[in-house]
């Protein structure tokens with residue numbers, strides 16, 4: 001197990017995990033279920049995205065870097081017309097309900 005990145009942005013962590021899933025790299029989000037409680041009790045404790053196999057760390061980081069670069073250049077988040085969920089710009093489908101992105105380019 002090795003930590004890839006830490007963020008309080010759950011949407012982003014979830015997206016990066018889905019990227020790794022598609023690439024066949026096993027990963028998980030640590031502190032996923034306890035972060036909110038810990039925030040209340042002892043202050044911020046950020047969840048982290050981790051790879052299961054250390055051997056895949058370099059490949060995973062390279063993959064995330066690629067997507068990070070795309071994110072930086074692809075503009076704003078968008079709001080799903082179906083459920084109101086805010087999705088990262090790189091999503092073509094709503095990550096929550098699966099509805100196709102319906103907003104035009106921003």
Ligand SMILES: [Zn+2]
Nearest residue numbers: 080083094097
């Ligand atoms: Zn939706």
